Amino acid sequence: MSKNRCLEPMNLHCSSKLPHLRASVTPYCPKPTLTRSDSPKLENDKRNGLDMQLPEEEYDITVKRVRWAPTYGDRSSSELTDRPATYITPRSTKQIQFDTDTPDEVRLAHELRLAVHRGGGSVDPERNSELRARLSPMQLPYSRVQRILRECELYERNQTTYILPIDYGRQTVGLICKARTDNLSDLKLRLLVILKQHRARFINRHLFKEAGFIEAVLPNKVLLSFEDFNQTLQTDALWCKATSVTIKNYAKGAVTFQCQPLDLREVKAKLRDCGYKITHSELGHSPKKALVQLPERQMKRYKEFLEQLKQDHDVVRVYDNVRV
The missing domain is CATH 3.30.70.980 (YebC, transcriptional regulation domain)
Structure with missing residues (x-):
């Protein structure tokens, strides 16, 4: 019985009954260590590198400047810094009556704001004829003009272009009113007052x-x-x-x-x-069809109606089928 017991696998026997004997049968393996070479005959590249003194190099610290875009809306007092962001351009798309002490730069910035908005919202002079016409006689530094246009571009992000079909004169004259606004219901209420005065209405007869x-x-x-x-x-x-x-x-x-x-x-x-x-x-x-010829009396009345539509600050362009 003892002879058979000695023939059993040692790992199984030791692991089950004598766990402290398992470490005694494991050979000792010391951890590898690096020895410093003291031989002066060896070159630096043939040594282990521990006796080499690397030169201290000074690296230039590069700073990346990040330009943060200003946020919209009112900010709380905790978010305000010592120097909050200021705007040159008034945000309003209506014609503002400035005081006599208003700087000329603010007046010119407001005129650019109106030109960008009424020209379709583009700050590119090649795509906005009204902006191009306003920029030609302006006497401002290039950097200031670019800052004003960036502010106008931020303001125009909340604006949307709408197409409003209008019927005028007992279904004889049709119009397409192209407007740009951030409040469509308010725009329709303003235009509805003009439409009622001239017996017009919002309706699409697919004439364009x-x-x-x-x-x-x-x-x-x-x-x-x-x-x-x-x-x-x-x-x-x-x-x-x-x-x-x-x-x-x-x-x-x-x-x-x-x-x-x-x-x-x-x-x-x-x-x-x-x-x-x-x-x-x-x-x-x-x-789509031939242009409509209006009598002289109706033509005068129609021009008054057309002028009132164009005076709205959100109306960009008006298309009609009337022969001038």
Whole structure:
């Protein structure tokens, strides 16, 4: 019996009854240590590296500047710092009557704010004709103008563009009112007062289609007569894939091309190749049917109605089907 007991596996036997004997049978393995070499004959790269003194190098500390965008709304007193963010541009989209002691910079900033808003909300002069016209005579440093435009861009983030169809004159005249606002219900209430005075209403009779409009100027127009100028426009419109062209000002050579919405960029590029100077381009609305001819008395009344619509600070553009 004792002979068979000694033949049992040692690991099983020791682990079950004599756990303190398991460590005695494990060989001792010392931890490896690094020894410092004292031999002066060895080169530095052949030693273990513990006796080398590395030179102390000074590294330049780089600081990354982060420009934080200002937040909207009122801030609590705990969030206010010693120097809170200040704005040059008033946020209002209405015409403000400033005091006599108001700085000229604030007045000019407000005019830029109105030009950005009424021009469609773009701070790019190439896409906003009203902003481009206002920037040309302005006497401000470039850095200040850029700061004002950044503030205008922050304000315009809360604005949305809406298309409001209007019926006028017993279903004979149709209008498309393009407005930009952050409160659509308030805008409709303001316009509803004007509509009731002129017997108009908000209704969509699907009289318009979306189209691209390109306003351009032909510099070398002075060398052409009216007939040749008109023939040149028709030829260029056909080659540039424009659907129609109208003369706005023959003396200045100002014309307006109309094209499909998806062909707007291509038509602009081809017009530039033909020598035209693009002044403005946008996606608007064109009447599907022939233009309406109003009598003189109704035309005077209609112009008053149209002028009241355009005086609203949120109205960007008005399209109609009336022949002027």
